[in-house]
Amino acid sequence: MPGKLETSISADALGEDASNAVETSRPAKQRGGHRSRITGLEHLPVETTEIIPDLVAADPAAFERIGEEVTELLDITPARFFKRRIIRPKFRRKENRHLPPVVAPVAPTPLLGGLPAPGLLAHLLVGKYIDHLPLYRQQSIFHRHGIGLPRDLIIHWIQKSIELLEPIARAIRAETLASSYLQLDETPVRYLVPGSGKAHQGYLWVAHAPGGSLFYHWGIGRGAEQLAATLGENFCGDIQCDGYGAYKAHAKANPGAKLIACLAHIRRNFAEALDIASDQHAARIVQLIAHLYQIEKDLRKSKAGPALRESERAWRSAPIVARIKATMKVAVSKHRPQSPVGKALAYGLRHWDSFARYLKDGRFEIDTGRVISDQNSNAIRPIKLGAKNWLFFGSKEAGHQAAVIYTLVENCKKHSVPVEGYLRDLLTRLPTTTDEPSLATLTPASVATARHRKSDAA
DSSP: OOEEEEEEEOOOTTOTHHHHHHHHSOOOOOOOTTSOOOOOGGGSOOEEEEEEEHHHHHOGGGOOOOOOOOOOOOOOOOOOOOOOOOOOOEEOOSSOTTSOOEEOOOOOOSSTTOSOOHHHHHHHHHHHHTSOOOHHHHHHHHHHTTOOOOHHHHHHHHHHHHHHHHHHHHHHHHHHHTSSEEEEEEEEEEEEETTTTEEEEEEEEEEEOTTSOEEEEEESOOSHHHHHHHHOSSOOSEEEEOSOHHHHHHHHHOTTOEEEEOHHHHHHHHHHHHHHSOOHHHHHHHHHHHHHHHHHHHHHHTTOOHHHHHHHIIIIIHHHHHHHHHHHHHHHTTSOTTSHHHHHHHHHHHHHHHHGGGGTOTTSOSSTHHHHOOSSOOSSHHHHHHHHHHOSBSSHHHHHHHHHHHHHHHHHHHTTOOHHHHHHHHHHHGGGOOSHHHHHTTSHHHHHHHHHHHHHHO
């Protein structure tokens, strides 16, 4: 043996001493700027192993310690299954033996009379909806750990868990609809119809309040009725979206709703036309749009608020917006209406005044990119990534279940709340939490706000 081993764990996974243990270790050597960097090491618990040379171990009194050599490695312990046994002792009064025994109340479990604990249910949900692992793959992983879980039982556990989590999704929806400015988008997802042997087309709609929360709505169509079901009857505010006709029909039926066009969709038409053939007008418009995006990038970098954004746009962006519109008006007469550039010009002119509303209100974004890609979340892409694995929803009901869990998961990402820990905590609390005021405090946005207040107070 090279030496005697003395091992100790200096901090557990959630302990406060973990950061202290990392701080006392020798700092890592500085790497060149061209090297990729590993992040998050400073938050890890530290397990320390000390190797004493055989010569020193044989005669400790003959040596004195003068320093140490430290080597740090990144390691992992595979997930492990264990049985959580809860024992509730029963007691009888010595003086009143005729009275009923005294026993602690049974702790509520997520699934009444069920075997899975909150940690296992959260792990299953994360595997399916974040890691995009089909259930048969999760079964294979469990089998490697010596646990055989029937797939129909896993499906039942997931369905019941999502039913329990649904009130939180409704609270997030109410939280999102409280905003007077929303960004909307939809993405197609196929679903099976039992007995038909065919997969039909459904849609997951996502409504996002910039700076706030977001939620998903599942519908089997893409018409205005699904948009109405997404927003409800009482929403009055600004809706930023693409040029799909359902939005216009909804705004016409709801005078309180006003539309803002998305520059990304306008630009995309010109970019696609340039992929087919070069055109000086399309190229010029794309170039000018790039200047608008650079201005927005500068504003984000300076962390400008609504007032400053409105002011900066007035003198920097407004002249460019006017120049693009003038360029489109000149170019539209020089292109056939059915040509790629002609279609791009028609679409752009039709929605340009609606898009230009972003100049007048600093709350508005330049496009709906925040629906597709936010700082911490990506509302549409996880669905597309998942679909590459599971291809379609197993039923209409599965689409609704996905909307519920995606609402929770993506809000966790958006508000920097650890997903699996959050779901575990919810599944522990929800069996005994049913009133709406309490449920409203359990949304990821509320949890993040409470955490920040606690941090500021400390």
